[in-house]
Every structure is written in C-alpha cells, then in structure tokens.
Amino acid sequence: MLILDKILISIIWHPGAPTSLFFEADQFLVFFVTRLIELVFTTLSVNIFILLLVMSIAADSTHKNHLRQAVITAANTTIQPIWTKSVLLTLSNPRLFLSKLNHQLRLPSDHLFSDISAQTALEKSDGNWDRVINPLASRCGTNITKMTAAFNTHIQPSFQACTTRKQSWRSWCSVLTWAAGRNALHLIMPMTLKTLKAMIWDMMSMLATHSVLKNIIDSVQSRHRRFQLEPPLSGPHSYTRFLKTLVTVQGKLQKLSYPIQKYMIHKLLTHKHTSLTEFRNCLATVSSTIGMFRPDTGSSLQSCDVLFNDDAKHGFLKFKGGATINVSHSKSDQIRKGHQIRLGRSKNPNKDLVYQLGLWMDIAKLRPRLGCTKESRKHARCPVCPPLFPKLQFGKSGQLTATANKMSASSFADMIPAALRCIGLNSSGYTGKSAKIGGMSIATEAHVPENIIWLQSGHTRKSSTPARGYIQLTDVSLLYKPFEAFGL
Numbered sequence: 001m002l003i004l005d006k007i008l009i010s011i012i013w014h015p016g017a018p019t020s021l022f023f024e025a026d027q028f029l030v031f032f033v034t035r036l037i038e039l040v041f042t043t044l045s046v047n048i049f050i051l052l053l054v055m056s057i058a059a060d061s062t063h064k065n066h067l068r069q070a071v072i073t074a075a076n077t078t079i080q081p082i083w084t085k086s087v088l089l090t091l092s093n094p095r096l097f098l099s100k101l102n103h104q105l106r107l108p109s110d111h112l113f114s115d116i117s118a119q120t121a122l123e124k125s126d127g128n129w130d131r132v133i134n135p136l137a138s139r140c141g142t143n144i145t146k147m148t149a150a151f152n153t154h155i156q157p158s159f160q161a162c163t164t165r166k167q168s169w170r171s172w173c174s175v176l177t178w179a180a181g182r183n184a185l186h187l188i189m190p191m192t193l194k195t196l197k198a199m200i201w202d203m204m205s206m207l208a209t210h211s212v213l214k215n216i217i218d219s220v221q222s223r224h225r226r227f228q229l230e231p232p233l234s235g236p237h238s239y240t241r242f243l244k245t246l247v248t249v250q251g252k253l254q255k256l257s258y259p260i261q262k263y264m265i266h267k268l269l270t271h272k273h274t275s276l277t278e279f280r281n282c283l284a285t286v287s288s289t290i291g292m293f294r295p296d297t298g299s300s301l302q303s304c305d306v307l308f309n310d311d312a313k314h315g316f317l318k319f320k321g322g323a324t325i326n327v328s329h330s331k332s333d334q335i336r337k338g339h340q341i342r343l344g345r346s347k348n349p350n351k352d353l354v355y356q357l358g359l360w361m362d363i364a365k366l367r368p369r370l371g372c373t374k375e376s377r378k379h380a381r382c383p384v385c386p387p388l389f390p391k392l393q394f395g396k397s398g399q400l401t402a403t404a405n406k407m408s409a410s411s412f413a414d415m416i417p418a419a420l421r422c423i424g425l426n427s428s429g430y431t432g433k434s435a436k437i438g439g440m441s442i443a444t445e446a447h448v449p450e451n452i453i454w455l456q457s458g459h460t461r462k463s464s465t466p467a468r469g470y471i472q473l474t475d476v477s478l479l480y481k482p483f484e485a486f487g488l
C-alpha cells in the first residue's frame, strides 16, 4: 500500500500534471497511464544501471582475486607478498617474492628485477657533481670493468629524470606481477607485440585507465631500450598508433585545474597574515604564479636564488627595487641551463612582492648565509643557504620556525589551495598547476610576446624550437612584461 501511495503522489505531483481542476476525465486517464509507464521504465533502468555497475565492480575484483591467487601459486614460496594499493594488482617486493620462480625458469635476473629508481649520488649533489665524484672514483680504481660499472651505476640512470624512473619501476612491478600470474614471466624480456596486446587486454579488463596503461607501455619500452633489446613497439609510429588506438577506446580523463586569477594575487599580497605558515603559503603562491613555475621548481629555490636589485646593479637603474629569481634546474630544463625570472617594483607599496620576499627572509631568518656559493655556481645547489620556502616546525619555545629542510613538490603544491583558503576562497579545483597556468594565462591576456613568456617560464629547450636557446635580449625591460601584466 505504501508503495502504491508513493507512486500516486509521484504521479500527481509531476510538473506535467494537468493544473486545472476542470480537466476532462480522458485527459487525466491518458496522463495517468503515460506517467505510470514512464515511472516503471525509469525505476527499472536505474535498477538495471546499478545492477550492471555492481556486477562490473564485482567482476573486476573477482578478476583481480583470481590473478592474486595465480601469482601466489606460481611463486610457490614461504615469503609473504606485499601488495601496493594500485588499480592493477602489483607486488612491491617482486624480486624477493618471485626469486624461487625466477630461479626455476633461469631467466636473467637483471633484466627482470634491476631497479634504478633511486637518486644517484651525483643527482643528490644537485649540480655539485665535482665534489662527489672523487670519493666514488677512488673506490673503483682504474680497472676498465669497474669504471664501466661505476658509469652504469652513477651516470647512466640519469638518462631519465628520477621521478620518471620511479614511475617506470612502479609500472614494471605491475608487469612482473601480471606475468607471474599468467605464467608469462619468460615472455616479458624481450616482449613481443603479441604478448603486449594480451597483457594490455587483460589489464583493461581489470579497469586500468588510459594513463595507467600508458605508464605500463612506457616502462616496457624503456626497459627494452636500457638492455638494448628490441621493444615490442619498434616500427615507425607504432608506439603513437598503439596509444592512439587505446585513447580512442578509453578516453583521457584530465584532472581539473583552475588558473590563479589576477585579483587573487592582489588579495594574497594585501592579506594580513596570522601565522608564518600563512605568510609562506601566500608568498609561494604569488611567486609561483608571477614566475610561472611548477611546484618542483618552487620547492628547490633557495634564499640566495633571489637576487635583489640585480638588473639595477648591472646598470639598468630604472629597475631599482626589483629582483631576479634564479631557477637553476627544472623539469623542462634537465640540462641545468637555468633561467632568470624578473620581478619588478610594484606601484602600490602594499602589493610589493619584492619587499615582502625580503620581509619574509628577515622574519623567518632565511637570508643567505656566509660562504654562499651561488654567485660563482648559479647552476648548482648552494650548500649553506636555506630553502626560500622551507618546511616549518614548532621550536623549543613553542614558536613556529623555519627549518633547513626543503619541501617536497607535493607539499609545495598543497600550499596553493591552502593560500586561497586563507583569503576566504573556495580552493576546490585548484592544484599545484594552477599557479603556472594562471601566470601564463594572465601574461597571454596582457599581450606579452610569446617568446618572453617562454623565456620567463624556462621553456627554452623544446626540440621543436631550438632557436629559443639562442635568444639574448638586449632590452631587459621586455623581461619585466610578465610581471607588469599583473598590474601591481
């Protein structure tokens, strides 16, 4: 009875119901029957949709469970498997867990399990390679084999950025796990196109998205190249075509990132900060937007990378009160060519970013230290100066103080939505990318020449535009155009 009541109420309260009290009886009958059919159909289709969704999730988890069981059976070991939280079933200890199986199959262990994702000693030195190489060289001597091995360990991995290598290893662990469960460990190094297709099909049926599959394919391809084996996608354009086919079927989900807008920069600069954290977050967001840099660049900046009055000191007196930010290394500049970002002097003293950066360094005690090496070695990390936007922690006195530790790129990215929340804005949809997107968009809208935007944002080495690397502006004032676009 209750259900019948609900149906009647839903029919009578429908927006399409005849409103006049004097409608004809047959008009009401037609409306009543149509609405009843519509209601039954809607309820049924919703239920069928939910049923299909539950069935697909259940099928996916059953599929994954079957694979998990198959991996455990194939490994036939007392060692405990450690699973990651990835969409695809992935072992985080494949070398150990699959060692018995690998021993039985007599496969080259290096091809399957060598992991070069950790930062090398030379990479850790952050440009100061000449100070690190001597102890390493004295350990390996002058034996040719040992020197080749040293090159392979300490230099060869840098053919890819460390973050790319980490991603590649995670994806390769998924490949190893899949291969163990499908009795195909002997088929993955080298891998034929036939095996690649089977693997991708299997992974797609476990609901791996396009980006997950692309990482898998990239890890397979780059591993083959590393061991000088022919990759499964080796013909001309075969890699591009293969990925295009996948993306046509799957679609590509893009994470939403709104750009930081000009009025937000004005608000962030005039905001009355209540804590050191707020001050840091607001300044980091403003600097990243005007400087158009990514979170990994922002987190690597040191206080000695801010060169106050640099152009004025070099004779360009009209830029007194401005500053140059030295970016020694970024993801789009793996060769440490470096680039400089210009910050001008604001007309409104309450919105003066350069002044606020100086104030921030004084309050947080971040001014460059004695023995700073930046002047002579702009491309390398200075061993004595603190990060410009460091991690903060509570000191012994209970006061929040700056530490000497740099933030990770992801914590730096988190500062951007946090800064927007401090000025009372809804930060959903804003990410670490928002600053660079905002900065480049604002400069473009203000008709700053494209070449200047590329120079400011450090995109000087794109292979399609090698000429950018040769541009040396004779008129420095053009470099201040992106800053002027913010109207501060």
Ligand SMILES: [Zn+2]
Pocket (backbone or CB within 6 Å): 302, 304, 368, 369, 371, 372, 373, 374, 382, 383, 384, 385
């Ligand atoms: Zn320094």
